[in-house]
Amino acid sequence: MRVIVWLVEGTWPACVDAVRAYAPTASEVVLLHVSGPDVPGVAHGAFAGLLGRGRPERDPGTRLEDLGGSTAAELLGAAAERLGRPCVRLERTGRVEREVVAACEGAALLVLARDGDRARLGPHSLGPAARFVVDHAPCPVLLVWPEAAPDLTTMPPPPPPHHR
Template identity: 70%
Template sequence: MTVVVWIVEGTWPACVAAARTHTHEGADIVLLHVSPADVPGAAHGAFAGLLGRGHPERDPGTRLEHLAAASADQLLADAAQRLGRPCTRQERTGRVEREVAAAEGAHLLILARDGDRTHLGPRSLGPAGRFIVDHAPCPVLLVWPETAPGITTVPPPPPPPHPPHHR
């Protein structure tokens, strides 16, 4: 059984806890972190367009790439330590939702809600989380990164439709 655990700053501890609770000891666990490519790419473009190409050593995009890689390495190391069992660490770069949804061959994908976590309901999933849930090629275990809000936070039902107007 292969389980992919999406590691994201702020929510990864809940995902790792879910992996420990809901998978057996022999499961192949992949801790996956995705660094978005758009931020360093924008910095590279701005540097090239505004400041020229004469000093590539001053390109802020390269520094952002290195910072993202170091941050990802640390998050994955912390997650692996908390998991406390053998796992594979995987770092990808690209569109976050597309990289995570590409959990091809996995038997389970574990991710945390990434939207409004103060209310129950559809807005508890942000755009990336919604895309992943809708397009994952395997079952998804969706966890709350902290205690779930109470049932009183469920959005009210939509108003009833108006009866047809007859003349």
């Protein structure tokens, strides 16, 4: 059984804890971190377009790419340590939601955390990327709260009855 664990800054500990609690010990666990291309790309563009003929070694986009890689490696390392069992560490770059879905090919389970409004129950507890992944994942999904779930009183009211 291959279990993909989507790690996102701020919510990853809950995902790792869920794997420890629910995934069979014999599972192959893949810790996945995806970096979007946006920030380094914007910096590259600004350097090229606004700063003109600067020296390539001064391009801030390259530095941001390097920082992003080290941050991902640190996060993957911390998650592997918290997991406390053998795992695969996978770093991908691209459109985050699509990279996560692609990484799930052949997986038996995807674990991810809610990333939207975590103060109340309901559909807004998922941000756009997580919603896309939940809707398109080619495997079962375990969706966890990064902290204690909100009280049931935060659930939206039922729709009004229809009159005919």
